[in-house]
Amino acid sequence: MQPAAVPTDRNSDIATAVVATMRQLGVLGLPRNYEIFYEALSGSNHELSLAVVSLSNRPTQEDLDHIGRTFFPQNHGPAIVEHAREMVAKELEDIAALLRSERTHIEKYGRILDETSSGLSNRSLLSQDLLQKIAGAMSAATSSTLDHNRQVAGTLSEKTAELESVKSKLEEYKRLADTDPLTQIWNRRAFDKEITRIYNSNRGILFNALILADIDRFKDINDRYGHPVGDRIIQIVAEIFQTSIRADMFVARTGGEEFALIVEGASEDATYQVAERIRVLIEQTPFTSSQTGMNYGTVTVSMGICMASEADSPEDLYTKADRALYRSKVSGRNRVTRHSTMAGRAGKGWLLYKKD
Secondary structure, three states, X not given: OOOOOOOOOOOOOOHHHHHHHHHHHOOOOOHHHHHHHHHHHXXXXXXXXXXXXXXXXOOOHHHHHHHHHHHOHHHOHHHHHHHHHHHHHHHHHHHHHHHHHHHHHHHHHHHHHHHHHHHHHOHHHOOHHHHHHXXXXXXXXXXXXXHHHHHHHHHHHHHHHHHHHHHHHHHHHHHHHOEOOOOOOEOHHHHXXXXXXXXXXXXXXXXXXXXXXXXXXXXHHHHHHOHHXXXXXXXXXXXXXXXXXXXXXXXXXXXXXXXXXXXXXXXXXXXXXXXXXXXXXXXXXXXEOOOOOOEOOOOOEEEEEEEHHHOOOHHHHHHHHHHHHHHHHHOOOOOEEEHHHOHHHOOOOOOOOOOO
């Protein structure tokens, strides 16, 4: 498949190329299809672009949905879960049928044992010939039962492996559903669960802090260089967050250009140092195009910090960290503000908070 050429003007809307390519390939104008071609033609996801290029000149909807489930599982969750449910139901029915067969076979074997026992109890009728027949019948029944048991064990092993495969796929879906597809860090869904977890115990409240970050003047970046460049800058910022923190820290992309970092087991001063180190790293990172060498200028972030012990709930913690972030914005950007240092710690109130 050869997609339509992407407009070279950096300010051109990529939507034109997406619509042209979908029309050229005879693809239905469904939102989920548009999402695939937008991401592929923007070049922000190399593996997705390769998957789209490998499609035939007339891709089927099944082919496109397979790509969608692979790269955008958060939008295909119900279908994935329903497919897994059907597989589990089938495997369980097969296992139930197998167990019913096993029960029938055991009952048959039990009847043979009862009949043999009855024959042995009547000593007056015992003879060498009869004993040989009884031994033969017992041997045949036992051998048949053992063979059947081995078959049942083998089949159960296969069914167990198939169910483990379904479990593994569901776990992978859960991981992907909690992952931001652009940056490959946690998404807002995962963040909401993690911040709620803090308030499940007193220890969580005492030993956790929230850092919120927002890329400064991001709308200007998108307007000047285009959304693909903006997406690449978001990816680089996310990578800086992920590589400059401890492995046990939780970082998520919670919005377009917004990030959240949950720090556990650190004082407010130590949390501030974490935020300040990340802020400086982002400010000092050169943001240039690897293809054209174009320099997009300095990128900075504003941050806000709130300790979990300063808030009454997950919502309150987020609100207070957001107030601190807002204070960083209105104070000149490219800085870190602690909620604990804000005079009066008043909220935004009537102020209109417009992210930039």
